[in-house]
Amino acid sequence: MNIIPAILPHNFEEIIEKCARVEGLVINVQVDVCDGVFGREKTWMPTGMEVLPGGFSYEFDLMIDDWKLYTLHCLTLGAKSIVSHVDMFVDGDMETLIGMVAPHSAHLGIAVSNDKSLDFHAEMIRKAQSLYPHVFIQVMGIKNIGEQSQLFDEETPGRIKALKQQFGEIMIQVDGGMTLDTAKLVKDAGAENIVTGSFIFGRDDAGSSLEELNRAVNE
Incomplete structure (x- = not known):
C-alpha cells in the first residue's frame, strides 16, 4: 500500500516546508486546493507561475467551484494527477475536464464523497473511463x-x-481520517493508496510517522 502525504497549504511557502520534511522519503505528494466554498477551508490558490520543489510527483486535489481555471493552473505547474470533485458537474463537464487533462497525460481521480449517492459517482466514473484510460477513484474518508x-x-x-x-481492478485511494487502525480497515476493503496530512505533518517527525504508518499497512 502506498502512503501519500497531503498538504493543505495556506501559502506557497508551506508547500516548500512540508515537502522538505518528507524529501527522500516519498515521491508522491498531494496538494489540496480549496476555495472556502466547495471545500470549507481556504487555501493557497495556484497561479500556474510557481516553481514547485523538485524530486516529487504532484497530485492536486481540487475542492473548488472554479475547477476549470485551477485545473489548467495545476497542469501548467506539472501536475501528474488531478483529483476532481464532480458532485456539481452538469452535462458536458466531464468531456471538458478530460479535454484539459488528456494533453498532459495526467491521471484523473474521481472523488467519491458521501454528499451524493454511490450510484451517481459510479455513473461519473464510468463516463470518465469511457473517455480516458488513466482514471482512478479517490474515496473520501471524512464527511x-x-x-x-x-x-x-x-x-x-x-x-x-x-x-x-x-x-474491478481500478485503483482506489482513500483521503482523510487515517490512523493506524483506519488505514488497515481501508486496505482490507480494497484500497491501494492512502492520503493523509495530519497523521504525517501533525507530529514533529514526519519521517517517523510515515515509517509507523507504513509498518501498520505493509507488514
Whole structure:
C-alpha cells in the first residue's frame, strides 16, 4: 500500500516546508486546493507561475467551484494527477475536464464523497473511463472535505467494497481520517493508496510517522 502525504497549504511557502520534511522519503505528494466554498477551508490558490520543489510527483486535489481555471493552473505547474470533485458537474463537464487533462497525460481521480449517492459517482466514473484510460477513484474518508484532523467516516470501507465490485481492478485511494487502525480497515476493503496530512505533518517527525504508518499497512 502506498502512503501519500497531503498538504493543505495556506501559502506557497508551506508547500516548500512540508515537502522538505518528507524529501527522500516519498515521491508522491498531494496538494489540496480549496476555495472556502466547495471545500470549507481556504487555501493557497495556484497561479500556474510557481516553481514547485523538485524530486516529487504532484497530485492536486481540487475542492473548488472554479475547477476549470485551477485545473489548467495545476497542469501548467506539472501536475501528474488531478483529483476532481464532480458532485456539481452538469452535462458536458466531464468531456471538458478530460479535454484539459488528456494533453498532459495526467491521471484523473474521481472523488467519491458521501454528499451524493454511490450510484451517481459510479455513473461519473464510468463516463470518465469511457473517455480516458488513466482514471482512478479517490474515496473520501471524512464527511467535510477540505479540512484535516477529522474523524473517520465509518461508511468508507463499505463504499470501497461496493466500488471494487463494480469496477474491478481500478485503483482506489482513500483521503482523510487515517490512523493506524483506519488505514488497515481501508486496505482490507480494497484500497491501494492512502492520503493523509495530519497523521504525517501533525507530529514533529514526519519521517517517523510515515515509517509507523507504513509498518501498520505493509507488514
